[in-house]
Amino acid sequence: MRPSIEVRNIDKTFVGVHALKDVSFTCYPGQVHVLQGENGAGKSTLLKILTGMYRPDSGEIWINGEKVNFRHPIEAKKNGLAMVYQEMSLLPELTVAQNIYLNQGNKRGFTDERALLRAAREIAQKYNIEIDPYARTADLPIAAQQMVEILKALAAEPQILILDEPTSTLTSTEVDKLYQIVQELKSQGKTVLFISHRMEEIFRFGDYATILKDGSYIDTVNLRESDENTIIQLMVGRELKSIFPHKNTQKDAEVMFEVQNFSDNAHFHNINLQIRRGEIVGIGALDGQGQTQLFQAIAGLRRRTSGTVKLNGKEIVYHNVRKAMKLGIGYVPEDRKGLGLCLEMSVGDNLSMASLRRRQKFGFIKKKEEAEQANQMVKRLNIKTASLLQNVVNLSGGNQQKVSIGKILEDVPKVLLLNEPTRGIDVEAKQEIYRLLRSLADEGVAILCYTSDMMETIGLCDRVLTLYEGRITGELGEREGALITEENIMRGAMNQKVQKTTGLEDGQNE
Numbered sequence: 001m002r003p004s005i006e007v008r009n010i011d012k013t014f015v016g017v018h019a020l021k022d023v024s025f026t027c028y029p030g031q032v033h034v035l036q037g038e039n040g041a042g043k044s045t046l047l048k049i050l051t052g053m054y055r056p057d058s059g060e061i062w063i064n065g066e067k068v069n070f071r072h073p074i075e076a077k078k079n080g081l082a083m084v085y086q087e088m089s090l091l092p093e094l095t096v097a098q099n100i101y102l103n104q105g106n107k108r109g110f111t112d113e114r115a116l117l118r119a120a121r122e123i124a125q126k127y128n129i130e131i132d133p134y135a136r137t138a139d140l141p142i143a144a145q146q147m148v149e150i151l152k153a154l155a156a157e158p159q160i161l162i163l164d165e166p167t168s169t170l171t172s173t174e175v176d177k178l179y180q181i182v183q184e185l186k187s188q189g190k191t192v193l194f195i196s197h198r199m200e201e202i203f204r205f206g207d208y209a210t211i212l213k214d215g216s217y218i219d220t221v222n223l224r225e226s227d228e229n230t231i232i233q234l235m236v237g238r239e240l241k242s243i244f245p246h247k248n249t250q251k252d253a254e255v256m257f258e259v260q261n262f263s264d265n266a267h268f269h270n271i272n273l274q275i276r277r278g279e280i281v282g283i284g285a286l287d288g289q290g291q292t293q294l295f296q297a298i299a300g301l302r303r304r305t306s307g308t309v310k311l312n313g314k315e316i317v318y319h320n321v322r323k324a325m326k327l328g329i330g331y332v333p334e335d336r337k338g339l340g341l342c343l344e345m346s347v348g349d350n351l352s353m354a355s356l357r358r359r360q361k362f363g364f365i366k367k368k369e370e371a372e373q374a375n376q377m378v379k380r381l382n383i384k385t386a387s388l389l390q391n392v393v394n395l396s397g398g399n400q401q402k403v404s405i406g407k408i409l410e411d412v413p414k415v416l417l418l419n420e421p422t423r424g425i426d427v428e429a430k431q432e433i434y435r436l437l438r439s440l441a442d443e444g445v446a447i448l449c450y451t452s453d454m455m456e457t458i459g460l461c462d463r464v465l466t467l468y469e470g471r472i473t474g475e476l477g478e479r480e481g482a483l484i485t486e487e488n489i490m491r492g493a494m495n496q497k498v499q500k501t502t503g504l505e506d507g508q509n510e
Contacts, residue, residue, distance in 0.1 A: 001028055002029075002064065002065050003026045003027060003062070004027050004028055004029045004063070004064055004160055004191040005026065005027040005033075005050070005063060005160060005191060006026050006060075006061070006062035007025050007026070007046070007050075008024050008060040008061070009022050009023070009058065009059040010023045010046065010059035010060075010061070011056060011057045011058045011059055012054065012057050018215055019042050020049075020056070020215045021214075021216045022059070022217070023042065023059070023212065023215070023216065023217045024059075024217060025210045025217060026220075027160075027208075029189045030186050030187075030189045030190070030191070031186065031191060031192075031207045031208060032182060032186060032191075032194050032205050033191065033192070033193050033194065033207065033208050033209070033210065034194050034196070034202050034206035034208065034209040034223070035047070035194070035195050035209075035210055036195070036202065036209050036211050036212070036231060036235065037211055037212035037213055037218075037235055038213070038490065040453065041213050041215065041235075042212045042214075043195055043212060044086075044164070046212070047083065047162055047195075049061070050081065050162065050193075051070065051073050051076045051081055051162065052070030052071060052072050052073045052074075052076040053073055055071070063079055063081070063160070077156055077158075080158050080160055081159075081160045081162065082153040082154070082158035082160070082162070083153065083161075083162040083163075084149050084150055084152075084153045084163050084164060085149075085164055086164045086165045086168070086288075088145060088146075088149060089149065089152075090145060090148060091137065092136075092137050092138035093136065093137070095133065095134055095135060095136060095137065096120060096131055096132060096133045096134070097113075097116045097119070097120035097121075097133035097134070099137050099148055100120050100123065100148065100151050100152045100155050101116055101120065101152075102152070117133045117134065119155075120133035120151075121133050123151055123154065127151070127154060127177070127180075127181050127184070129147050129151060129177060131144060143169050143170050143174055145169075146166065146170055147174060147177075150163075150178065150181070158190070159191065160190065160191045161190065161192050163182075163192065163193070163195065165196060165197070167196060167198065167201060175201070179204065179205060182194075192205075197286045197493075199496060202223065203228075206223045207224070208220055208221065208222055208223060209221050209223055209226070209231065211231070213234075213235060213236075218234050218235075219234055228496060232491060232494070232496075233487060235486075235490060236454070236487050236489075236490050243430075243431055243434070244434050244438075244456075245435050245438040245439075247280075247438070248278075248441075248442055253276040253278055254277055254312075255274045255276055255313070256275060256276060256311070256312060256414065256444075256446040257274070257275040257414075257415045258275075258311075259272065259274075259309055259310075260272055260309075260310070261306055261307045262294070262297065262298070262307035263304060263307060264297060264302065264303065264304045264305055265305045266293075266470075267290040267294070267470050268290040268293055268294040268471075269290075271294060271307070271470075272472070273465055275446040277444050277446060278441045278444050278446070279441065279446060279447070279462050280438070280447040280449060280460055280461050280462050280463075281446075281449070281461060281463050281464070282448075282449050282460065282463070282464040283448070283464070283465055284454075284457055284464045284466040284467065284489035284492055284493055285450065285466065285493050286452075289469060289493070290467065291419070291450045291467055292419060293470075294470075295331065295333075295419050295448070295450065296331075299321055299324055299331035299417055300320045300321040300323060300324035300329070301321050301331070311414065311415070312414075328412075328414035328415060329413060329414070329417070330408035330411060330416050330417065331408065331419075332404055332405050332408055332416070332417065332418045332419065333419055334419040334420035334423060336400055340407070341392050341400060341403060341404055341407075342392070343392050343400075344393060345391065345392065346389050346390060346392070347374070347378070347383065347385045347387075347389070347390050347391075347395070347403055348374045348388030348389065350392050350407055351373075351374040351377050351388075351403060351406050351407050351410055352370045352407075352410065371388060374388050374410075375388065377406040377409065378406075380406075380436075381402040381409075381432070381436060382402070382432055383402045383403060384399050396425075398425035398429025398430075399429070401421065401422070401423075401425050401429065401433065402432070405418075405433070409440075413445065414445065414446065415446045415448070416440065416445050416446070416447045416448070417447075417449075418437070418447065418448070418449045418451075419449075419450050420450065420452065421433055421451065422434075422451065422456065423451075430456075434456075434460060437449070437460060438460075441462075449461065454486050454489055455486075458486065458489070461484065463475065463476065463477035464476040464477065464489060466491075466492025467493070468492065468493060468494065469495070473492045473495055474491070474492035474498045476488050476498060481500050481501055482499065482500050482501065483499075483501055487499070
């Protein structure tokens, strides 16, 4: 049988990141092929190359026996590829019908709105999706919008359908409908390339799975002859390098920070966690599991529907980030350029921003004290800058991140929340931040950290809470009798039982 997709020796490098390294694999008609790997494995980059959003540095793509060189997604679409992206691409002010057939009206001969509506109704009925073609897209619930995205891809009548986390916003009923759609496409001899972090869906939808890790091809397995353990082990088989500072957590230290019954009824549910003085606790999760919203809620940036916060055993109440910081809770967001820094302002101004209230007297800023403190922070964090007057936009990514962290440290937090603290920075800068965080912990700061780099979670954290769809699914650490390993983190992050070290044989689940 002739392959529908052949990926041959694809290589792609961005600035400082080797995203794909000589990747090759093959898909066939009438099959669902799962692309699997942890965060940063290269899945999204590969899909964007397949659909013409990126150009590979080297290697070839063959579609149905012909070599292709797509320069734009429109070219891919003309050649029978359609993709449902993780991020919505619908225009909210248009109707369902208009979104489904956006940019296809002339090709299909639609001369009026009635023909467009009729076509939208017919394709929805064909795939048993109940949706009003007249409805304004913005008025639909998020799950219904995702079904419109799927219909939009199907309306192009693709030979190859690529689904990137298509079920993340769907109800169980809609997941069942999507499964029936995929089965119908298979029966027509079409190829479906499928990405999901939900292990049960991988085995339900998929025929074969190709595993990527750190941008490299690992293996392709027949899912009918495989199991969850095999997939997880293929995804996580890396050696931890000695690049992290020694962990010095005092096991009997008192609980310093506690969150009880935290919920927002949308992104996170009934979260309970404790952090001891001097402890670094990690969140082990795949992308989009509610960790960012949880951090924002704890930091006072997002409303919650229930839950209490305790600091040193006493309940504290706050409803905004300013009050949270005053109480000793500091937050370093994942988007340093959009949220963490004012890029067009100086290093000194950025570092001093969070602590201005402590440097005012009768409404005037004590500039000498401000400069002294900022200079001390530059030295402590080894921020490479010409002076405090240099604009942050002109710093490297690593030094920008140090400024983002230093800004919060200027306010001397008791609790530090870090979301992706080393994203997009070089190895040397990462190691400096690792040493800084351990130093802060040794000084008694309680730290809660999420990073999509699993090696960082393992190397940095004294304890790890795994999170799946906004719920804590496991706790890893020496005290908890479950080792902090990639396999255990992936198990918890995919709602599987972690392997215990106490009272269980090797490889036996709890």
